Amino acid sequence: MKFADLGLSDKLLQAVEAAGYTEPTPIQAQAIPQVQMMKDLIAIAQTGTGKTASFVLPMIDILDQGRKRARMPRSLILAPTRELAVQVADNFEQYGKNHSLSMALLIGGVQMGDQVKALDEGVDVLIATPGRLMDLFERGKILLTGCELLVIDEADRMLDMGFIPDIESICEKLPASRQTLLFSATMPPPIKKLADRFLTNPKYIEVARPATANINIAQHQVKVIPRKKREVLRYLLRNDDVQTAIIFANRKTTVRELAKSLKRSGFAVGEIHGDMDQSSRMAELALFKGGEINILVASDVAARGIDIKGVSHVFNFDTPWHPDDYVHRIGRTGRAGAKGRAFTFVTDADAEAVANIEKLTGMKIPEWEFEEAATSKKGAAADKASVQDSTEAAPKRSSTRRKSTKDVEEKSRKTASAARSNTSRRKSRAQEEDNQDIAGEWHGPIPEFLSISAIP
Template identity: 55%
Template sequence: MTKFSDLNLDPRVLTAIEDAGYETPTPIQEGAIPPALTGQDVLGIAQTGTGKTASFTLPMITLLSKGRARARMPRSLVLAPTRELAAQVAENFDVYAKHTKLTKALLIGGVSFGEQDKLIDRGVDVLIATPGRLLDHFERGKLLLTGVQIMVVDEADRMLDMGFIPDIERIFQLTPFTRQTLFFSATMPSEIERLTNTFLSNPARVEVARQASTSETITQGVVSFKPTRKDRAFSEKSAMLRAMITREGDGLRNAIIFCNRKLDVDAVAKSLKKNGLNAEPIHGDLDQSHRTRTLDGFRDGSIAFLIASDVAARGLDIPNVSHVFNFDVPNHAEDYVHRIGRTGRAGRTGVALMLATPSDDKQVAAIEEMIGQPVPKIDAPEVPKARSRTRSRTADEDAVPAADAAPAESAATETASDSPKEETPKPRSRSRSRKPAAAPAVEADAPAAPSAEPEVAAPEPERPQAERSQDEAPKPSRGRSQRKSSSRRGGSNDKSGDDVVGMGDHVPEFITRSFLARSPS
């Protein structure tokens, strides 16, 4: 069996490896380190969790042990698709280079440019960066890539998914043609293969596992789930997830739960915390300090459930993850391999479970076709029915018919109140509650002709004929809500306080008033 001591690594690197507790290299390390030490380009293809980071970190430290970095001109460059993966590479470098004097700088978003500029100005041997932040520093004139001797592209297929390929091509063009390139990926889509053919020179191809295969140490399963109603799909799915967590029992120490959308990441985390589970979300919209604290808490055990988008699906080496749950079936089959690869790492066993609805059948079929085996179907756990949730659902169901009945009742009441034949009892009861009962000033029947001796009244100023005819024209009947608002405003024609019930049952007061005739001048 090959040991690290057989790979011609620097003695100081071997001491660091021994301090870390490793004795034998993984297949990808055993295949990639020897050609990398000779200066040859390497194309590494291996499933996630097989130790690809050490495959390029160990030979890089050995090759850079001689020489000195110059200001703003790093000697090597490592590109990673996400901040978390870049930070993880930096941690690995610290572990394996602790007995050397090599320096590093980490260029990722969410961190001050000023602090990163200071590190670059002093000169670094290893520059670890995400593509966007690296180009930001270059365009600001703070960085030169002409001194790069070794260039590493990690998780290249994830770079493709995130749209970084144009940036990668530009960065390649900014580095010397004589550089050594180490290219690692879990899968090899056609676009990635085109990139390797363009920028790698006669690489040593190291493929230790069939592309897109899953680790044999991971127990997989899928639970078929059909929501009762579309508007309850998320709540019922969340309850099913909690039931699956409960069923795993003591075997579940911690877990990463993957969702397709950032909005669902927050919602699932809130649901789990509401039900007493120690869960925190992590996705690209959170600031870097928050994401770092969350990952640190998950690593040290203070957080049991990490609810994540695909930002955490690639390359994160979080040891001792016992379970991975796919709350959503991934949209791309390749993401399934990366997601479940967060468990069962470094020879450990793990469990990967997935929730699938009937609408996910095509995605599940694509996953099974890619990994070359069916995902075992397991029985859905029994979901306990909480009382409070049952009452809430019953109340909601009861509210629907009541809401439907309300408009019909309102319409019937308005129709009765507007009827010219008879008056409904409701308006009378409301008027009695507002004022003492009194005989109406005018009977409901048609009014008699004005008396011969009219009552003397002060003359009103003469108005135009068009205006008088408009005021004296019969007004249309009004609905209940309009009559009520008119009564509240205390209109001048509503002196008695009674509700106006319509022209058929009531004669407006202005019709019964007497006016003095003006004598011709």
């Protein structure tokens, strides 16, 4: 099937073709006709399946007919995070470039004045996070009585973040005769209850089993002790053909410290977490998208909604606490049919979390098999050479008398002892630098803390 077979307008097809797409993904092929027929829709789709375009494309054609009014948006898209809201806005700008639709983005961390000004002029598409939307509504800056179409994106994430009461309040303020589209990766009972209450005879679409990890992603778990995590991470970043990578940690402090550590080791690294203001987060994402940095360390604030082409690797520096977060984290790679790799660092304390992930996804995460590092031989050779260098560099003293055999043996013993001592100190310093994450290659054999197993 081609996009041209879906009944989209010529102007929209030109924009889609300009973006480099000709064939719709399964969720797009199934959802777009339903949206065009003005039907309510429940779509269960894992991240990375192209679900954003499945509602953005038909909405552009639908909204091309009609007139906007001040403070009364014609359509509303609710997103759980600022990053996802920005991603949806980017899609509208990309695919709606041949249309004259107006759009407003209501998210926290941005000056409210410009947002209010856009609403006063009238918008066809309003993209918002629930908190900022409720804030402006309570200030009397926005009316929802003219909204013809509502999209609830990442509904299960809304549930996780405690937004369901806000969603219910917003839905109650919208016209009853609207079209509602609900997208979610899973369908827990509270989301089903929400759908039963606010959707009318919805069409149900499911393109993959709920919470199934993308088959295009090669997944691995790496058994490691906590104090060796950074050392193993550096090894994988240098040896697994990493083009671009997102590294997830559970805590904001870990994100900051890990980003600094990797920078000291010579990597081009950025960071994004909840303590950063919106402009700083967007600046880091722009550097990552533009290729000025190729590694992004992130907390779960970035686990959903970031659609960056060509992310080759995802690293879970910390095993996620919630199994759903695992699916969404690794979904940053292997997008739109591309191949990706995901490594999850697992300590003894993570056994239960990994079991929950495997139960949710219905698959075992294979353990990563480390090949013998070529650097181990180089490290041994370097140590041997350093001993030889120390021996050869032993100072020589001129003497007018012939040295006795005993003198020569004593000097040789002291020289060898000094060489061994120097080598020992060098090894100790090298180990200390590794522990402190000082820049440098990983020399020496693969350490015993790694669990080795064969992958079938």
